[in-house]
Amino acid sequence: MTEGIATPGGGWRRADGPPAETRGKKRRKGGRRGRGEVAMVDDVEFTSYYGRPVIKPPVWKSPEVQLYLFFGGASGAAAILGALGEFTRRPVMTRSAHLFAGGGALASVGLLIVDLGRPERFLHMLRVFKPTSPLSVGSYILSPFSALAVATAGLHVLGRWPVLRRLGAVGSAVFAGPLATYTGVLLANTAVPSWHAAGTQLPYVFGASGMAAGGGITMALSPVAEAAPARRFAVTGAVIELAYMHKVENDHGIVSEPYHEGKAGALLRAAKACTAAGAAVTVAVGRRRAGAVLGGALLAAGSALTRFGVYEAGMASARDPKYTVVPQRERLEARKNEHASTITR
């Protein structure tokens, strides 16, 4: 057969690269994987342009964005707890939840603005509403949430107008759920392989992680006699976070890999340890003051580490062309085979 330019492949390889058999081959670093876990991906071969990334990694500021994700989730969850607390006899828990929610909301707005290349143009976010842009939708969630949450917290500090305060609490609670979960969509609706693939799971991870942190912090700031709902809320969140994070880390073949490796892997292992320990401490000794503080701190740390880990995994998957090229190649091959099988049938 005629080879060369006339035949696909034709034996061509990059002149300065390694021989064809090893090009683009990456060996999984050993020893990282815990016992009982299965290696998801064998060595893969792929081609790239001098190892350059295909997509551009996010240019967001670190750690501002990760903290934004953390505060959005935690203050959202706390606001919901606070709103419900308004209608039960738990004045201190309600107050702590709202003070944290208000503070977290302010921090979120600040962090979001600081992250813009042109912070003075923050209000340009509100000149259009685009459902295709999670950041646009998020601006319309964050703006009313932060206004209402800060107002509610302020009324708590003033100690006046309880009816208005309750209205504010309920209002902020309406936006709180979406605020805690939209950030998952924010990350996933990009071309970043490890985020995009987990697009329907990240909202659960972030929402549940917010529950763990928001519930945990509220619990730590409240007298134990009042904090029973916060404890349950936080532990539920921790369990759901661990379950969904497990899916994110294992469901997606090669693009799950960055969640296990390097800095992201270390962060996420620490996150899991903190979250699990926090939940255990809360269940065991959460009814004692010291236990509540320790449990709350561990849960908040676990939640923050989850955000940092997920963010880091996405960055790693964006920087390495492997995670863009290999899944797309597999998709193409699968389509080709499907096509072939329909023809032969």
Added chain:
Amino acid sequence: MTSISSASPAFTGKDPKNRLFGPLPDVTAEAGYDEGHPKRVGFFTDTSVCIGCKACEVACKEWNTLPMDDSHGTRDVIGLSGMSYDNTGQLGANSWRHVAFIEQVRTVDLPMPTFGRPGDDRQGNGPSPAAHDHPDAQALGQASVLNAEALSEFDPQTGQSGSDKQVRWLMSSDVCKHCTHAGCLDVCPTGALFRTEFGTVVVQGDICNGCGYCVPSCPYGVINRREDDGRVFKCTMCYDRLTDGLMPACATACPTQSIQFGDLDELQARADARLATLKDQGVETARLYGRDEDDGVGGNGAFFLLLDEPEVYGLPPDPIVTTRDLPAMWKAAGKAAVMIVGAALGAVLSSRRPR
């Protein structure tokens, strides 16, 4: 008054099928322009005739007064990338055309490209079985100057180096694809990115607030932020020139017509014909990239003829617009939000009221 929407067609109410991806016959009208809008324009970059002269890069930099940067996008730095003759490195805020250089070699103990008689191949190392298998190969080979043999013999992109090695050059001028379903445009929260009357995708510098969301949302890694400026920049297909009836600077400067500018439908027809010609001449690795309107981005306004796999040129082999999967993600976020409220309610109701 027409309102020009910067949202994806699926959400403008004008797209009954709610298409976030797939073919869109009139992308300009879908964005809200009147009947009489100009035809959609585009680039057809035929890399088989690119000589890597970088005239397009220079013309683009000059016309758009782009600042200098090195191959990693660092401003005001000169640096050698070590990537063949490519010191541009990538598309970015300051490089809107990027000529990729790929030097390839192969050892010739592989079956040779032989259209000649046995023993007539360039190494002279024995008869080639190929010629026997193809009695009509010679006739085919003589049919045109631009056949596979000629390409490897005379084309600047392929040649012989030493006795046991063959080299070829792949050069390709990359650019923003002006996607039918542009990820960058879909996710822009300010409406800074918009669809022009020519069907292209352009950033409005006075609107962009530098949120950076478009940067990781482009499946091709085209758009980027200029850090000292804070805003994002990318190819405008010379919007200013188009409105004055001129060709974009790169297409004007290209000496080999590797970059062709024109109405998109006409370019597509021309590209199909060019591909057929090359296939006829035995160049089986030739393929169009970004031409297929059924691909993950609904086809590109700027598409390519490539001689190797897309990833060899640094292009994604099967890009999809991220927004295709957005409805599922929104659904998950909604359910997760309900889950939080439900869990909070459960936690409160199941706890005994303190006295």
